Every structure is written in C-alpha cells, then in structure tokens.
Amino acid sequence: MKGPNSNRLGYAVASSLVGLAARLLPQARRADWREEWRGELWHAFSRGRSTAGTVLRSLGCLPDAWAIHRRRRFRVRQSRTHISRRGHMLEDIRFAVRLLVKSPGFTAAAVLTLALGIGVNTAIFSVVHHVLLAPLPYPGSERMVALGTYMENQGIGPMMVSGGMLAELREHSSLLEAVTGYDYAEMDLTGVAEPRSLNGKSIFPEFLSLVPIEPHLGRVFEEGDFRAEAEPSVMIGYALWQGQLGGRRDAIGKQLELNGDAYSIIGVLPRGFRLPGAEADFLLPKRTSSVRLRESRGFYWVFGRLKEGATLEQLAQEVDRYQQARIDAGQDGPNFRVHVADLHERLLGSTRRPLMMLWGAVGVVFLIACANVANLLLSRLVRRKREAAVRAALGAGRGRLIRQFLAESAVLSAVGCAAALLLAFGSIALLKKLEPSLPRLDEVRLSLPVLLFTLGLAMATTFLAGLIPALRTSEGGVALASCSRQGTLQVRQGRLQPAINAAQVALAVILLIGAGLLLHSFVRLVSVAPGFEVRSAMAFGVGIPHYRYPEPRRQMALIEGIQERVSGLPGVRSATLADLLPLAGGWSRIGIKEDLTPEHLGALVASVQSVMPGYFRTLGIALKGHDFSEQDRTGSERVVIVDSKFADLFWPGQDPLGQSMRTKRDGTLFRVVGVAESVRFYGLAQDMEPTLYFPLLQDGGPISFVRMAVAGDAGLTAEDVRSAIQQVAPDVPIQSLGTMRSIVQATLSRPRFNLILVGFFAATALILAAVGIFGVLAHSVSLRTAEIGVRMALGADTRRILAGVMRQGFLPAAAGLLLGLAASFALSGLLAGQLFGISPSDPLTFLAIPGILALVAAFACYLPGRRAARVDPVRALRAE
Amino acid sequence: MARITHNGALVLRAIAAGYRYGFEIMDFTGLASGTAYPILRRYEAAGLVESSWEEDGPADREGRPRRRYYQLSDQGREALGEAVARLRAQQRVFAEALGEDHSG
Numbered sequence: 001m002k003g004p005n006s007n008r009l010g011y012a013v014a015s016s017l018v019g020l021a022a023r024l025l026p027q028a029r030r031a032d033w034r035e036e037w038r039g040e041l042w043h044a045f046s047r048g049r050s051t052a053g054t055v056l057r058s059l060g061c062l063p064d065a066w067a068i069h070r071r072r073r074f075r076v077r078q079s080r081t082h083i084s085r086r087g088h089m090l091e092d093i094r095f096a097v098r099l100l101v102k103s104p105g106f107t108a109a110a111v112l113t114l115a116l117g118i119g120v121n122t123a124i125f126s127v128v129h130h131v132l133l134a135p136l137p138y139p140g141s142e143r144m145v146a147l148g149t150y151m152e153n154q155g156i157g158p159m160m161v162s163g164g165m166l167a168e169l170r171e172h173s174s175l176l177e178a179v180t181g182y183d184y185a186e187m188d189l190t191g192v193a194e195p196r197s198l199n200g201k202s203i204f205p206e207f208l209s210l211v212p213i214e215p216h217l218g219r220v221f222e223e224g225d226f227r228a229e230a231e232p233s234v235m236i237g238y239a240l241w242q243g244q245l246g247g248r249r250d251a252i253g254k255q256l257e258l259n260g261d262a263y264s265i266i267g268v269l270p271r272g273f274r275l276p277g278a279e280a281d282f283l284l285p286k287r288t289s290s291v292r293l294r295e296s297r298g299f300y301w302v303f304g305r306l307k308e309g310a311t312l313e314q315l316a317q318e319v320d321r322y323q324q325a326r327i328d329a330g331q332d333g334p335n336f337r338v339h340v341a342d343l344h345e346r347l348l349g350s351t352r353r354p355l356m357m358l359w360g361a362v363g364v365v366f367l368i369a370c371a372n373v374a375n376l377l378l379s380r381l382v383r384r385k386r387e388a389a390v391r392a393a394l395g396a397g398r399g400r401l402i403r404q405f406l407a408e409s410a411v412l413s414a415v416g417c418a419a420a421l422l423l424a425f426g427s428i429a430l431l432k433k434l435e436p437s438l439p440r441l442d443e444v445r446l447s448l449p450v451l452l453f454t455l456g457l458a459m460a461t462t463f464l465a466g467l468i469p470a471l472r473t474s475e476g477g478v479a480l481a482s483c484s485r486q487g488t489l490q491v492r493q494g495r496l497q498p499a500i501n502a503a504q505v506a507l508a509v510i511l512l513i514g515a516g517l518l519l520h521s522f523v524r525l526v527s528v529a530p531g532f533e534v535r536s537a538m539a540f541g542v543g544i545p546h547y548r549y550p551e552p553r554r555q556m557a558l559i560e561g562i563q564e565r566v567s568g569l570p571g572v573r574s575a576t577l578a579d580l581l582p583l584a585g586g587w588s589r590i591g592i593k594e595d596l597t598p599e600h601l602g603a604l605v606a607s608v609q610s611v612m613p614g615y616f617r618t619l620g621i622a623l624k625g626h627d628f629s630e631q632d633r634t635g636s637e638r639v640v641i642v643d644s645k646f647a648d649l650f651w652p653g654q655d656p657l658g659q660s661m662r663t664k665r666d667g668t669l670f671r672v673v674g675v676a677e678s679v680r681f682y683g684l685a686q687d688m689e690p691t692l693y694f695p696l697l698q699d700g701g702p703i704s705f706v707r708m709a710v711a712g713d714a715g716l717t718a719e720d721v722r723s724a725i726q727q728v729a730p731d732v733p734i735q736s737l738g739t740m741r742s743i744v745q746a747t748l749s750r751p752r753f754n755l756i757l758v759g760f761f762a763a764t765a766l767i768l769a770a771v772g773i774f775g776v777l778a779h780s781v782s783l784r785t786a787e788i789g790v791r792m793a794l795g796a797d798t799r800r801i802l803a804g805v806m807r808q809g810f811l812p813a814a815a816g817l818l819l820g821l822a823a824s825f826a827l828s829g830l831l832a833g834q835l836f837g838i839s840p841s842d843p844l845t846f847l848a849i850p851g852i853l854a855l856v857a858a859f860a861c862y863l864p865g866r867r868a869a870r871v872d873p874v875r876a877l878r879a880e
Numbered sequence: 881m882a883r884i885t886h887n888g889a890l891v892l893r894a895i896a897a898g899y900r901y902g903f904e905i906m907d908f909t910g911l912a913s914g915t916a917y918p919i920l921r922r923y924e925a926a927g928l929v930e931s932s933w934e935e936d937g938p939a940d941r942e943g944r945p946r947r948r949y950y951q952l953s954d955q956g957r958e959a960l961g962e963a964v965a966r967l968r969a970q971q972r973v974f975a976e977a978l979g980e981d982h983s984g
Contacts, residue, residue: 060913
C-alpha cells in the first residue's frame, strides 16, 4: 500500500475486523463480502483518508454482517414453510410407495394384517347393515307390524293368527292402513314326469299393497283374481319357472297342475323373491270372501302397516280387545293371546344379539390388526431415525415428517383396503352358504354403505396405525450426530410397544373366552339326548295327491300299503309313517279339554302326532305299555299314547296306563295305552313339550302329506325305498329328507355357524397377538445385539439371556392376560342367551383359555429368546 | 411499490449522481456505514440496485482487493423519481418555514 505507515496499520486493523465480522455470514458469501469491504477500505486508506475516520467507518461491517445474517435466517425459515405449504402430498405418496416396495416383507405383513382386519369387518358389517340396520325393502316398512298368537303359560309362540282376527282387523281397525295374511299352500306339482311337492303360499289381496311385487314376467294378481268365481291363477317363482318351464317367455298363459287342478300362470315372481320371513315356490290368490274368512277355522300369518301417527301400543290394545271378545264368545281358549310386534323385530327373531356380538368380535380383531401395523411401523421407525434426522437437517419441519409417515400408512391402508374388499366378497359368499337360514340373507351384499364403511375403516387405520409412529419421530430434536453407523439409536421404544402388545393380548383373550364358551356350549348341545335314537334311519316325505286318493279311506289304505311294502323290503328292519318327524320341521298342537285336566294346570296345549304302528320302534323311542296295532283304526276304541312329560303333568305319581283324557278337537275320550320317552321335537336346546300320539289310522281326517322313517341295514339305499313305494303308488311324489342323523345335524347349524365364526375370529386374534409379541420382541433383540454380545463376552450364561428375553416378552402378555380375563368376566354375561348347559363364567373355559394363551405367548417369546442366546459376541461387537 | 425511506432516497440519489462505490455513497450522503450498507443490501435484495465487481485488470495489477460498485435498476430509478416528487412536495411545506427564516 502506498501511503504512510499509519494507513497500513489502519488497514490491517480494519481488515481483520472485517474478517471477524465475516464469520457471521454463511461460507458461500463470506469471500465476496470480505472483498467488498476490504476493497473500499484499501481505497480509502490508500487515498490518504483519515485513518481514524476510516477505521471507525469499518466498524460498520458489523451491523452489515449482522443484518445479512438475520435476513438470511428469516428467508430460510420462510422457504421452509413455503415448501411445506406447497402440497407435496403426491411426492410423499410416491416416496412412500418406493419405500414400501423396497421392503417387501414388511409391506406384505402389514397389508395382510390390514386385509384381514378390515376384510372380516366389512363382511360382518354387510350382514349387520342389511339384516339389522337397513329398513325392510317395503314402503313404509318402519310402520309395518306382525301379529302372532302366543300361549304364554306354556311359552309357545308366535303361532298363526285366526281368520276371525284377520277379518276383524280388515273390517274394523282404525289404526291399520292395510292388513293382510298368507298361509301355506303345500301342493304337489302333478301332471309331470316327476311329481314333487312344492311349498307355495296363498295370499290375501292387500298383500300386494304391503309387499309390492315387480314381476319378472307377466303381471301380478289383480282384484279380479281374488274373487271366488275367478279362474284359478298362480304366480310361479323364478326357480320353478327356470326348472319346470325352462325359463321360456311363453310360460305366461300356460297351465300349471297343482294337486291335479289346473292353474293359469299369470306371472313369474322376481328372482330371489321372499315374503317377509318365508320363501315361496309359487303364490296363489286367496279366493274367499270376508264372511267365509271370519267363519273359517283357518290360521294365517298376519302382518300390516300402521297409519301415520298410530302407535304399536294402540294397536296392541285394539288387538287385545278383539281377542278378548273372541275368548268371551268361546272362539278361542283363554290363554291364547295375540301380540303385535314391529315386523323387522319379528323377522330378526333372536338373531339381533348374536349379530351384534359378532360385530363386536370383528371390531376386536380390527383393533388387534391395527395395533400390529402400528407396531410394525414403530419398529421400522427406529431404523429410519437416521433418515428422519437427515431430513430434519435439510429443513423438513415436524409437520413434514408427520405427513410423510401418514402418507406411508395411507398407502398401506389403501392397498390393504383393496385386498380387504376381495376378502370380504369371498367371505360374504361363504357366509351365505354356511348359514342360509339367516333372515334377509338374500339382501346382503357389498353395497354403497358397506363400501363407505370400509373406506372409513381404512382411514381410521391410517390414523391409528400411522399417527403413533409419526408423533414419536418428531418428538424433540433428532441430532444427526447421535446416530450410529447402523442408523439406529438407543432405543426409546421402552414402554409403548409392549403396552400395545398387552392391549392386543387382552383383546384376544376376550375373543378366545367367547369362543371357548361357545365351543363348550356346543359340545353340550351336541351331546343332548334327543329322546330317540339318532341312527341312520332314512326319512322321506310322501305326498298323497288328493285327486287320486280323494277319500280319507283310500288315503289310509295307501299309507298302509306303503308301510307294508317297505317293511317287507330285504334289509329293512322297520318302517313307519307319521304326519311329522322330530326335528324335521312342522308342528301340530292341540288343546286339551279341561274337564279331566288336573285343576292346577289350567288350559293345556300339547304337541300331537298321528303315527302308524312301529313308530316308536323305528325311531328307537322307549315305550312302556304297548304300541298301536293294525286294530286301532276308525271305529275301534280311541286310544292314545302319551309321553312322559304329559304323564307327569296330568297324572303325577300315578300310572298313566289305562287313564283317560279328552281333547278339544271333538271331545272324544281316549284311553292311554302307552307311555313314550319324551322327545326333543322342536329343537335340541328347546324344552320338551307334553306330547300325544294318536293312531294315524284312527285319525279319520284327510291327510295330504306324510313322513316316513325307515330303519334298515347299511346296504339299504333311498332308491330302494323309493322304487318300493312306487310299486304300490306310482304317481306319488316322494321327497328324500336325508337320514335322521342329518336332520339332527341341521338343527345344530345355527349354533355351529356362530361357533365357527367366533372361533375363526378368536384364532385370528390369537395369531395376530402372538405375531405382535414375537415381532416386537425380535426387533428389540436385534437392536440390542451389541449389548447382548457384551454381556456374553463378559461371561453371561445363555440360559439367563434366554430367560431374560422371554421375561421381557412375557410380561406384557401376562398383564394383557389378566386384563383380558377381568374384562371377559364382566362381559361374558352378554353371551348368556347363546349358551346351552353352561354358565357364562364357566370355570373350564376360564381355566383352559389362559393356559392355551400362555403356551402360545411363551412360544412367541421363545423364538426371539433363542436367537438372543445364539448371538455370537465377536460378530456382534464387531458390527457395532 | 413500497415507499423508500428518506435515507434510502439519499442512497439512490447518490448512485444516480454517479457515486457508485460504497464509501463514496457514504461520503456524498453523509450516512454512516452502519446505515448505508444495510440499505444497499436491502435494496439489492429488493431489486432496486444492482451491484458488480469493477473490471478485473486494475485490481490484479495493483495487488489490491476489487471494488464493488452499484447501479440503479429501472425499478430503482422509478423509486427515486417517486421519492424526489415526494420530497418536492415536502419542500413546499417547509419552503414557507424556510422562507420565513430566510426572510427573517
């Protein structure tokens, strides 16, 4: 520098000041800024300016540098939020997808877990929605009511309602907008190569205003079709149309022969058509006037629709009044009450509770699945702390990190959701096959509300499973420097993951206890003695066509002939016919006249059957006294066989043989010739009703359908029996009902269904919980490999390591077990209605389930424990 | 366009008058370095002034650091014009006061 030394000194001082101040600036800008100041300073000093003044001036570099520094920080913060605000959601999702593809094992595990958790929920919700929640598919369905006759003192009902009551309501009720009824029309399809029995229904005119029908083909019944003098018409069901008429469009106008009479086909019912609570192969119009209805002795299933503003209670009172009038007039017994109920409730029957419980069960499975996914994400999170730290250093805010994790769990949920829908679709189809008798099952499908529910679940999963790890990661500053080469941190998973495990185990226990109770109950049910021998006796239904056998006498002759022919077959030990068979459906009851009834009983209704001789032997029902014989026919002394329940009620402590009783049918006196063991006629879980058996040949009345039971040797086939019958009666429709064993099995179908479902969910819950325990523990072990290595190098026993690890994993499981047991104890009362023969706090179940769970949990802990014990200390330490 | 401060107008005026280097601007305006330079940085960031290094040659030859000089951008010129107009209006207000002084 030119100029005096003082300037040079001055320059040196000022220059160093500038150099110092430059430290405030980012590396990139430092050099230029320094040069700018130094350039000015040099110029000033070398021009001979005042040294002091220039040095003073150089002090200005400090505020300059400071201002630049502050502005830069502000700008960076701005750009940070700027980036976050610009919706980078698409980028997040793309990144998430790449990341998930890179770890296929994790992704597969998470997706499968989600598919299972969401899928079963969707399937069950579709049932719950369409059966329980959705209104019936009829107009004004929330006002629709159903009537039923009940015998309260005997706990019987609902039964069909008398025609007189229906007529009364039709004519005089001010509360009902419309009321109608239907009854059974079990008729044989005749005039065809293979006659068979059909289950039709005959309906009253108002039926169509309550249940509007859109015919698949042709038209519905009109007013004219219901007139007594109208030409007989029929609406045939879709299946019948396809099967019998080949689904041809020219079926309309053709004739269908039922029971030998011709009916004109006016229309085809839509596919899958069902009456409320019943199926129909065909529909007939009831051609009867009101007067005849009132006086008829017919019974009908009655339902109707209330007027706007009318209440169920008001109708109940009105119906009570009518019924009382009928009782006073002697048209009905005093214990016969008619109740009204909401139609939906009546159809549901007792399925509401079990369905809601099933839904609760799948909800539990869903929670466990979510917990597993959350744990999976948490475990992965620890490995990704390094990545998170880098991101944070590059300026990603906490919100950004949370969004990234949510994006990942959203992608998982979306894929899991798609897989879940597939699973749900298959499950629904399977459910329909397993339990076809569930009410309104035909309506169950993957409809819009169900899809929305699934979507909602998927979103809930996204948040539940994704938010926990996301919040975890952004807690506190994540310093880059604290990440080891492996990219892991001293694990702070501490308490959260095991707590989630404990919750999973608790939930699984609840389900397992439920399944255990149902299983125990089912086992009890299966071992109930039905009262008859469940052999491989074959059961058949035989129709007796009225047009071929118009008189009762000829019908009886036919029945006798069939029994004789079949009994004579080689391989047949005994054969019998009766109007009904136990557990095979149908019912028949009769009132007992009070005059001979013990006083304390009041009005009594007994189940009644008309049977041929050999009934008790064929079915293996124990009999005291003697069976009916061929002599017991019309004209001979009226005899009856009672069952032990009836005998205990009627003649307690006495010998029933030789006693007499009268029924309400005609007041004839009957003499008791035998006492049969009581049979569970209506259901294995149902109480036995007092039963009377009358000789079929003495019955006298017309009979159009009988059931036959054939006990034979192993080689006997249904075909053998069928051809034997046809030799005697060639044009008689024969229906094979299976064996008595299969009939008994069928009654177990609903409890078995419940058991299978709950069992499946419980097993799923157990597996998920066990996998959860295993996963968390295995992960913890892998993180602590170095620590274990150190311990082993210092001489720790492998057994102690194993024990330590197992203890770590088992503790949350044990806590969950205790919690779950307590909860199960409190909740098990809900199952009471489904259980047979055991109490909701069944000790066997409450002991066995914890045992099973403890074993499974121990195994889940053992595997990672073994891995820990096998750690090679040398390798473990080297890796760190 | 935000209004520039009085000091900012001084700085812009200095640059417009041909005083391009930081210290010259300070000499002309009489502003301290702690004031002038921040203004220069702000205005550069806002696009009112542009800066560049002087030619390479002379600095290298003389073995000294380069100097940085400032120029007005179009925006800066606009802003200066606006400030001058404002100042003129203000001067009218004060002219009377000033005039009284003078006349006094």
